[in-house]
Amino acid sequence: MTIIESIQIALFCFAVVFGVLTVLYLLIKLFSFIIDFIKMPDKKNLFKNKKINKITVENVSKKNTGLVFTTVTDEQGNITTYELNIKTVKDDK
């Protein structure tokens, strides 16, 4: 095999790897869109372009810093992460 042929094969190989993984990327995007769409409680509003203020708290996680974060997802699928602070601590008694 000549160097030119090897360059052609290398480019072809790289392009195919990129192509296959791009196809997977697009399929995952499509798939997650379908899943989100199925899970959406009020699908009609998506087409009527109504703005929904209802938000859901999906996850509360603790980072290594000791700070508490919560991930909030609205009906449009927008995700916002908030840092929670405890301002006062009251005794239960």
Add this chain to the structure above:
Amino acid sequence: MIIDALEKLWQQSGFIDITWQQIVMICIAFVLLFLAIVKKFEPMLLLTIAFGVLLANLPKTGLMAEAIGDENGGLLYYLYQGVKKGIYPSLIFLGIGAMTDFGPLLSRPSNLLLGAGAQLGICIALVVAIAFNFTAAEAASIAIIGGADGPTAIFLTSKLAPHLLPAIAIAAYSYMALIPMIQPPIMKLLTTKKEREIVMKEPRNVSKVEKICFPVLVTVVCILLLPSVAPLIGMFMLGNLFKESGVVERLSDTAKNALINIVTIFLGLTVGATAVGETFLSPDTIKIIFLGLFAFVFSTVGGLLIAKLMSFISKGKINPLIGSAGVSAVPMAARVSQIEGQKANKNNYLLMHAMGPNVAGVIGSAVAAGILLALFG
């Protein structure tokens, strides 16, 4: 009488037949054992490979002797059939699949492009190996070291160039162990301090349904496009389905613990046992070790460049350091991204973000192996 017995014993001992190549290989085995035990460089495989090298280079053992007629072969000869037929790498992929969490990848699917970019080293090393007068099949086997995926390198080499297996396996696992030394200078060279300081947003939550459907989807798409990747991708995704489905806990547990451990012992020992002095000590081995490093470096560069491009397009939302994790070595490469990110910014936690490109790299290198196998097999 006693002198005769001693002379007979001496004649039957290995000392009389030992060659200088075997002595060198035994010394190499000692070095590898030192690296595995003292320096803890990929000890799971390096220790067994080193012991295989030691056993194969002790004379008169017949451990790798082929079965001829009614005469039985050596123990390692039979175990080696699992490497020769490509069984062990696929079974290791089953175990790796059962240990892999695709959540970080699914939360940001664009990570797949980083996994693809990090296969650049394979392509460049292929061209350079051809320039070094290796045949196309040998060049493909050497180039796959750039995928930083041991089982994939062994799988491809056992099919395309089995005579290069020991050199390629040792080079692949050694460089994987040396990732904390190889990658950081390249990462610093290709990124600015400002880029390294970027704090990425928390990834979105991935539903159970997505996690269950992903292995099935990848299996169907990849194998339909490239049927030659079926043994690797098929087993990898089956292992992952065991884990994510949650209905076969025992199978998942066996795949990620007992099975992978047993196969690792057989694989390491027999790959090491193929490193016989007469064939291993050749200029080709030195070329392979050099080309392996070359492939590794360019794979890291490829991942970083794609990550830089994505960072630019996303207006600084992606830290380019996660690109280097696109080489498969899981989770070592992701850990290096985390360490380098924290060096630039103490509040930077890149580990989970880097796991996405890391597992994408496993898929990418398996796909690259499938293409090379389809072209040269």
